[in-house]
Amino acid sequence: MNKPVCPAPIREIGAPGFQPPAGSCDCHVHIIGPQAIYPLSPRNSVEMHDSNLEDYQKLQSALGIQRALIVASGLQEFNYQLLLHTLCRDPVNYRGVAILPASITDRELEILETAGVVGARFYPNIADPDERTLARVREMGWSAHFPLANPEQAAAWHPWIANFPGRYVIEHSSMPDPDAGIDNEHFRRVLRYLDSDRCWIKLSHRFSKLDHPPFEDAIPFNRRLVDHRSDRMLYGSDYPHPNYWAPMPSEEQILDLLLSWAPDEAVRHQILVENPEELFGFPSDQRRGAGE
Numbered sequence: 001m002n003k004p005v006c007p008a009p010i011r012e013i014g015a016p017g018f019q020p021p022a023g024s025c026d027c028h029v030h031i032i033g034p035q036a037i038y039p040l041s042p043r044n045s046v047e048m049h050d051s052n053l054e055d056y057q058k059l060q061s062a063l064g065i066q067r068a069l070i071v072a073s074g075l076q077e078f079n080y081q082l083l084l085h086t087l088c089r090d091p092v093n094y095r096g097v098a099i100l101p102a103s104i105t106d107r108e109l110e111i112l113e114t115a116g117v118v119g120a121r122f123y124p125n126i127a128d129p130d131e132r133t134l135a136r137v138r139e140m141g142w143s144a145h146f147p148l149a150n151p152e153q154a155a156a157w158h159p160w161i162a163n164f165p166g167r168y169v170i171e172h173s174s175m176p177d178p179d180a181g182i183d184n185e186h187f188r189r190v191l192r193y194l195d196s197d198r199c200w201i202k203l204s205h206r207f208s209k210l211d212h213p214p215f216e217d218a219i220p221f222n223r224r225l226v227d228h229r230s231d232r233m234l235y236g237s238d239y240p241h242p243n244y245w246a247p248m249p250s251e252e253q254i255l256d257l258l259l260s261w262a263p264d265e266a267v268r269h270q271i272l273v274e275n276p277e278e279l280f281g282f283p284s285d286q287r288r289g290a291g292e
Helices: 053-063 083-088 106-115 129-139 151-161 186-196 216-228 251-261 265-279
Strands: 023-031 069-071 096-097 116-119 141-147 168-170 199-203 233-235
Touching: 023 168, 023 233, 023 265, 053 251, 069 083, 069 116, 083 096, 083 106, 083 116, 096 106, 106 116, 106 129, 106 168, 116 129, 141 151, 151 186, 186 216, 199 216, 216 233, 216 251, 233 265, 251 265
Parallel strands: 023 069, 069 096, 096 116, 116 141, 141 168, 168 199, 199 233
Antiparallel strands: none
């Protein structure tokens, strides 16, 4: 059976509407391929174009994004060979988040940590939260990362999230339903997570029901998140945008969404530089241009 092919990202990259500060980090990046060497899981229901490390580095150079959090895709499941390879290519500017099989050994966790893995990603129907894995993540001192596909799944995962004693990250602005309004229970719960001081949010437009930037229905939610706890916000582009079936925005258009979500330059610096340094351990003395 032929699988649908996810649209490729727009390869031509224009200049963004603002200059990202030195040390800026995209906190949600997937590296795909080359699949001849690093194939996706055969259980996938979709196919992806290659978007390899060289493709992403061209994007970084064009946009002025120095750092990245390389996140294991659900399309890759438990195969972390490509993640290790990518982290070893630039151990200063890259950190990683892995999806952990229940059978992973302590030695494997040590190898991942040495390479630059700083978090574990739980994933619906592939790596659902469980007590033992969450405990091991906590013991490693890593952050737990939770993609919330919809409010129903978010409610089912709530006990695991709320009771995790370490630092944790909610992806894609928590995927609220724009039609439910900003005061719906799911979004209020996410704001309470932020009040715990253990929660970080990756800002995203992925939950928008509109087809084109600036995705107006996402702006009130992301501004509320920024206003509530700018010190807990992260930026995540989701490059190369797996399972994104709407018209593909350009990469600079995605970055420029921060101008709507965080109009203040100091707040954008916090989101792009300071918060990733605090959570993921990027060294502040190794920002591009530091000391010049």
